[in-house]
Amino acid sequence: MKNQINIRHFFLVLLSVFCITTSFAQKKKKDKVRLKAQYVKIMDGEIYFDISAGARVNRKNIDVANIDLTIFNKINGKKVKFGKTTTNMHGKSKFILKSLSKIEADSTNTYNFVISFKGNESFKKASKSISFKDANIEAKLVTKDSINYITATLIDKEKNSPISDVILTTQIQRLFKPLKIGDEFNNTDKNGTISVLIEEGIPGVDGNLAIEVVLIDSDVYGTVKAIVNAPIGKPIVDESTFDQRTMWSPRNKTPLFLLIFPNLLIISVWGLIIYLILNLVKLKKS
Amino acid sequence: MKNYDKLLNDLAPKKFGKRGVLWTSFLIIIIIIGLIAYIDQLIKGQEVTNMRDYALWGIYISNFVFFVATSFVGSVTVAILRLTNNSWRTPLVRIAEIISLAAIVMAGITIMIDMARPDRLLNLFIHARLQSPITWDVIIIPTYIVLSFLLLYFPLLPDLAILKKYFKEKSPTLSKWYGIFSLNWTGSKAQKIIQEKSIKIIALMIIPVGIILQTIDAWLFSTTYRIGWDSTNFAPYFISGAFVAGVGALITVIYIVRRVKKLENYITDFHFDKLGKLLTLACLIYLYFNINEYLIPAFTAKKGEMVHLDTLFTGHYAPLFWFVTIGGLIFPIIALLFKKGRKPLPMFFIGLIVVIASWWKRYVIVTPTLLHPFLPIQGVPESWHHYFPSLHEWLITIATLAMALLIITILVRYLPIIPIQRTADEQELLKNNKNTKS
Numbered sequence: 001m002k003n004q005i006n007i008r009h010f011f012l013v014l015l016s017v018f019c020i021t022t023s024f025a026q027k028k029k030k031d032k033v034r035l036k037a038q039y040v041k042i043m044d045g046e047i048y049f050d051i052s053a054g055a056r057v058n059r060k061n062i063d064v065a066n067i068d069l070t071i072f073n074k075i076n077g078k079k080v081k082f083g084k085t086t087t088n089m090h091g092k093s094k095f096i097l098k099s100l101s102k103i104e105a106d107s108t109n110t111y112n113f114v115i116s117f118k119g120n121e122s123f124k125k126a127s128k129s130i131s132f133k134d135a136n137i138e139a140k141l142v143t144k145d146s147i148n149y150i151t152a153t154l155i156d157k158e159k160n161s162p163i164s165d166v167i168l169t170t171q172i173q174r175l176f177k178p179l180k181i182g183d184e185f186n187n188t189d190k191n192g193t194i195s196v197l198i199e200e201g202i203p204g205v206d207g208n209l210a211i212e213v214v215l216i217d218s219d220v221y222g223t224v225k226a227i228v229n230a231p232i233g234k235p236i237v238d239e240s241t242f243d244q245r246t247m248w249s250p251r252n253k254t255p256l257f258l259l260i261f262p263n264l265l266i267i268s269v270w271g272l273i274i275y276l277i278l279n280l281v282k283l284k285k286s
Numbered sequence: 287m288k289n290y291d292k293l294l295n296d297l298a299p300k301k302f303g304k305r306g307v308l309w310t311s312f313l314i315i316i317i318i319i320g321l322i323a324y325i326d327q328l329i330k331g332q333e334v335t336n337m338r339d340y341a342l343w344g345i346y347i348s349n350f351v352f353f354v355a356t357s358f359v360g361s362v363t364v365a366i367l368r369l370t371n372n373s374w375r376t377p378l379v380r381i382a383e384i385i386s387l388a389a390i391v392m393a394g395i396t397i398m399i400d401m402a403r404p405d406r407l408l409n410l411f412i413h414a415r416l417q418s419p420i421t422w423d424v425i426i427i428p429t430y431i432v433l434s435f436l437l438l439y440f441p442l443l444p445d446l447a448i449l450k451k452y453f454k455e456k457s458p459t460l461s462k463w464y465g466i467f468s469l470n471w472t473g474s475k476a477q478k479i480i481q482e483k484s485i486k487i488i489a490l491m492i493i494p495v496g497i498i499l500q501t502i503d504a505w506l507f508s509t510t511y512r513i514g515w516d517s518t519n520f521a522p523y524f525i526s527g528a529f530v531a532g533v534g535a536l537i538t539v540i541y542i543v544r545r546v547k548k549l550e551n552y553i554t555d556f557h558f559d560k561l562g563k564l565l566t567l568a569c570l571i572y573l574y575f576n577i578n579e580y581l582i583p584a585f586t587a588k589k590g591e592m593v594h595l596d597t598l599f600t601g602h603y604a605p606l607f608w609f610v611t612i613g614g615l616i617f618p619i620i621a622l623l624f625k626k627g628r629k630p631l632p633m634f635f636i637g638l639i640v641v642i643a644s645w646w647k648r649y650v651i652v653t654p655t656l657l658h659p660f661l662p663i664q665g666v667p668e669s670w671h672h673y674f675p676s677l678h679e680w681l682i683t684i685a686t687l688a689m690a691l692l693i694i695t696i697l698v699r700y701l702p703i704i705p706i707q708r709t710a711d712e713q714e715l716l717k718n719n720k721n722t723k724s
Contacts, residue, residue, distance in 0.1 A: 251415040258416045262425075265498075269429055272491060276436050279484045283443065284469040286476050 030119070031055045033064050035128035037115050039222030043137055049095040049130065050223075051115060053087045055123060063091030067117055071095055074112035074129075075104045082113065100134055109133055109158040130222075134158060137168070137226035139213045141198075148198040148232050152213040154188050154224075162192025166215060170196040173210040173227075181211075204233030293710055296552070297702045298452050305546070306699070313692045320685015323678045324399060332402045334678040340663055341656045341673035346400035348648035349683045352531065353393035353690065354427075354503045355524070355644065359532030360386025360434050361496030363564075365489040374560050376712060377553045377704045381543060382536050383438040384703070388693035389535075390434050394427050396686050419509050422502045430499050437488045440481055444707035447471035500525045507651070513594045514655035519578050526572040527647065530615070533565045534640030539694060541634035543703055552704050555629060562628030565640070569619045576611065594658045603654050606646055614643020 038050040049071070053064040067087050072079035085093045097103065105111045112131045119125035139152035150170055154163045166188050171178035182196035194213070202209060208231050215224040241248075245255045302310065327334050337344040363382035367375035398404050414421040446468035453461035471477060504524035507515040517523070540561070544553045580598075583591055598607045618636050621627040627636070653673050657663075663671055675683070 247417045249417070251413070251417075254416045262416055262422070266425060266429075269491065269495060272487060273429070273432055273436070276440075276484050276487060279480050280439075280469060283471065283477055283480055286470075286474065286480070 030122060030124045031057050033067070033117055033123045033126040035069075035115055035117065035126050037113075037128050037130045038217060039130055039132040041135075041222065041224045043139075043224070043226040045225075045227070047097045047100060049093075049097070049113070049115070051085065051087070051093040051095060051128075053091045053093075053117070063087075063089070064123065065089045065091055067120065067123070069093065069095075070116045070118070072114040072116060073103060074114055076106070079114060105134075105158075132222040133220050135163065135215065135218075135221040135224050137213050137215065137224050139211075139226040139228050141211070141228055141230045141232070142195070148200075148230070149195050150198055150211050150213065150228060150230075151193060151195045152226060153191065153193045154215060155192060156221075162188070162190070163221075164188050164190045164192055166192075166218065168194050169212075169214045169216055170194070171212050171214065172202060172204075173212060178212060198230075198232065201234045203236045205236050207231050207233045207235040209233040290710055293706060293713070294448065294452055296549070297704050297706050297709070298449060299700050299702060300547070302699060306695075310692065310695055313688045313695065316688040317685045317692065320682045320688070323681035323685070327399075327402070327678055327682065328404075334676060336669075336673055336676040336679065338670045338673075339666065340659060340670055341653060343400075343652050343656060344673060345649065345675040345679045345683050346396055348652040349645070349686060350393050350396040350400065351503060351524075351648040351652065352645045353389045353396055353686075354499060355528035355531040355648070356535045356641075357386045357390035357393060357430065357434065357532070358496050358500055358525070358528035359389075359536050360437055361492045362529055362532055363536060364437060365492045365496075368485075368489045369493075372560075373712070374557060376708055377549070378536065378540060378557060378561070380438070380441070380701070380703050380705055381540050381698075382532075383434065383441075384694055384697045384701070385532070385535055385539055387431070387434040387438055388690045388697070390427065390430050391693065392686050392690040394431060395689070396683075397423075397427070399682060399686070419502060419505045423506060426495070426499045426502050430495055433488060433492050433495055436484075437492055440485050440488060441705060441708070442701065443468055443471045443477075443481060444473060445702045445705060447473070448706050449702065497525060500528045507655075512655050513591050513658050513660075514651070517579060517583075519575060523572075523575040523579050526568065526575050527644070529568040530565070530572045530640060531644035533561065533568050534618075534637045534644060537561050537565060537633050537637030538641055541630055541637065543698055544630070547698075547703065549704065552709070558630045558633045559625070559628045562622045562633055562636075565636070566619055566622040569615050569622075569640075573615050573619065576615065590658065590660060594654060597654050597658070598650065603650055607650055610643040610647040610650055613639055614647060 032055060034054045034056075036052045036054070039047075040050050041047045051069065053067055053069070055062055055064050065087055066089070069085050069087065071082045071085065073082040074080075083095060085095045087093045100111065103111055110131050110133050112129070114127055114129050116127040117123070117125060134157040136155045136157050137152050138155065139150060142149045142151050152168060152170075154166055154168060155161065156163055167185050168188060169180065170182045170186060171180045179202070181198060181202075186194040186196055188194055198209075198211065204210075208229060211228045211230055213226045213228070215221055217223050243253075245253045247255065247258075249255075323334075335344060335346075359382045363375065364379045364386075367379070398407060401407065410420070410424045414424065416422075446464045450461050450464040450468055453464060501521040501524070504520040508517055508520035510516075537558070540553060540557075544550060580595070584595055584599075587595055597603050618640055621632065621636055626632065657671070657673060
C-alpha cells in the first residue's frame with residue numbers, strides 16, 4: 001500500500017516536472033525583428049524597396065537572415081498582397097517594383113505599402129509601413145566656357161511641378177563609397193533645379209565619370225537617383241603588370257633577361273659537363 | 287722502382303683497423319638513429335620539429351648552408367691552387383675534392399629533409415620559375431655535385447689503374463673494381479691529353495660555378511628583404527665564409543687522415559704551414575666582410591634592425607655570436623700569425639674550432655632574423671616566440687653530419703688520398719733536377 005502511494009507520488013512529480021518545463025518551453029521569449037525599408041528610384045533604371053531585417057539578441061545586434069517577408073499594397077485602408085521576398089545571409093533584401101504606373105496610389109498620390117513578417121519560432125511578428133510619392137530627377141551635363149556643370153531638376157511627377165528647397169546630393173560613383181562633389185548642401189531653387197561645378201582632373205576609367213544626383217531618403221519621395229555618364233574625367237592609366245614580364249609573374253611571363261642569361265649559363269655549363277662525360281667515354285674506348 | 291714500391295705501399299688504400307671499424311660503426315649507428323627520427327618526421331609531419339610560423343627555417347637550413355659553404359673547399363683549394371701552379375697542393379687536393387663532394391651531396395639531401403614532403407620534390411622542377419632563387423638553387427646544386435664528382439674522378443684515373451695492378455694478387459675483387467673505374471687507363475699519350483684537358487676545363491669551371499653556388503645561397507636570404515639578410519654585402523660575405531669553413535674542414539680532416547694513415551712523410555709541417563697561411567687569409571677576408579655586415583647597420587639601423595643587432599651583440603644570441611666571431615675568426619687569425627700556431631696539432635684544434643664556429647655561424651645567420659619580423663609577433667603561443675631545435679631536428683642533423691663523415695671515411699678507405707701517380711711524377715722530376723744540377 002505504502003509502495004503504491006510512493007509510485008503515485010513519483011508519477012505525480014514526474015508529470016508536474018514535465019508540465020512545468022513544457023510551459024516554460026512554450027513561453028520561451030522570442031526576439032523582436034526590426035525591419036527597415038527604403039524606397040529607391042533610379043531614373044531609367046530599377047525601382048525597388050531596400051529592406052533590411054535586424055534584431056538585438058543577447059545584447060548584440062544581429063542580421064536576421066532567411067526570413068520570409070510579405071509586401072502589401074495599402075489601398076483605402078485595405079491591404080492587398082503585392083509580393084514576397086526573403087532576406088539574404090546579411091538580413092537584406094531587394095524587392096523590385098516593376099512599374100509604378102500599375103500600382104494604385106491614394107487620393108493624395110501617395111503610394112502606401114506594408115512589409116510584413118509573420119513571425120517564426122525565434123522571432124515575433126513585425127511589420128514596417130512605407131509611403132512615398134513619385135518624383136523624377138532630370139539631370140544633364142552642361143558645359144559653359146569649357147567648364148563642366150551638372151544641372152538637375154527635381155519634379156513631382158503627379159503634379160508635374162518642380163520641388164524647391166530640397167537638398168540634392170551630387171556625387172561620382174566610386175568602388176567603395178561615392179565621391180561627393182560641389183557644396184555640402186545643394187538646395188533646389190524655385191525651379192527645382194541645382195547646378196554643380198565639376199572640377200577638372202577627376203579620374204575615371206577611360207575618362208568616363210558616372211555622376212549621380214541623389215535625393216537621399218526624403219520623407220515624402222524616398223530616395224531618387226539620376227545617373228549621368230560623362231566622358232569628362234581624367235583617364236586612369238592602368239598600372240597593372242598582369243600582362244607584363246615581371247619578377248612576380250608566373251613562369252610563362254618570366255622577364256626575358258632571366259630567360260636568356262641563366263639559360264645561356266645552364267646550357268654552357270651543362271654543355272661542358274656533357275663534353276667531359278664524353279671524354280670519359282673516349283678514355284674508356286681509347 | 288724501389289721508391290715507387292714504397293710509394294705504393296704507403297699510399298695504397300689499406301683495410302680498416304680496429305679504430306676504423308669502430309668509427310664507421312659509430313657513424314652508421316648515428317645515421318640509423320637519424321633515419322628513424324626522419325621516418326617519424328615523415329609520418330607525423332614537421333610538427334615534430336620546433337619550426338613554426340615565424341622560425342620557419344631552422345637547423346636544417348643552417349646545416350644546409352654549412353654544407354654548401356664547406357663544399358667550396360673544392361673550388362678554392364683544388365682549382366685556385368692548380369691554376370696558380372702551387373705545387374704544395376698535391377697531397378691535399380684529393381682530400382679537398384672528397385670533402386667537397388661529400389658536403390655538396392649532403393647539402394642536397396639536407397634541403398630535401400627540410401622540405402618535409404620529399405614526394406613533392408618533382409614539383410620544384412615541374413613548377414620551376416626562373417624568377418625564384420629557389421629554382422636557381424635547384425639547378426646549381428646538382429650541377430656542382432656533378433662537377434665535384436668529375437673533379438675527383440678525372441685525376442683519379444691513373445691511380446685507379448695503378449691500384450688495379452697493385453691489388454691483382456692481393457685482392458682480385460678489389461682489383462676488378464679498380465679496373466672498371468679506371469676506364470682502361472693505360473697512360474697513353476692520347477689518354478693523358480684528354481685527361482689533362484678535361485682537368486683544366488673542370489678547374490676553370492669549378493671556380494665560377496662554386497662562386498655562383500655560394501652567391502645563390504646568399505641570395506636565397508638577401509632577396510627576402512628581411513632584417514639581417516637584406517644586404518648587398520651578402521654574396522661576398524657568404525663566399526668568404528665558405529672559404530673559411532672549407533679550409534677549416536680541410537685542415538681538420540687532413541690532420542686526422544695524416545695521423546691514421548701515417549702520412550707524415552707526405553703531408554708535412556710545410557703543408558700545414560701553407561694551409562695555416564691560407565686559413566689566415568680566409569679569416570681576414572671574412573672578418574672584413576663581417577665588419578661590413580654588422581658595423582654599418584649598427585650605425586644606420588632603424589628600430590627594428592637595432593632590436594635584431596642588440597639580440598646578437600648583447601642579447602639572447604650574444605654568447606653564440608661572440609663565440610663564432612672571436613672563436614671562429616679572431617682567435618684563428620691571432621694564433622695562426624705565429625709559426626707555432628701553424629704546426630699540425632695546434633692547426634687541428636684551430637681547424638676544429640673554425641668548423642664548429644662555421645656551423646653555428648649559419649645558425650646565427652638564419653634563426654635570429656626569422657624571430658624579428660617587421661610586425662610584432664602576437665596572438666600566437668609563447669613557444670613560437672623562440673626557437674631551439676627539437677630532439678628530432680638534432681638527431682636528423684647529426685645524422686646528416688655523420689653521413690658526410692661516412693662518405694669521407696669510405697672514400698678515404700678505398701681511394702688513394704694522396705695522388706700516387708702525380709707524387710711519383712713529382713719525385714721523379716725532383717730527382718732528375720738534382721741529377722741535372724749535380
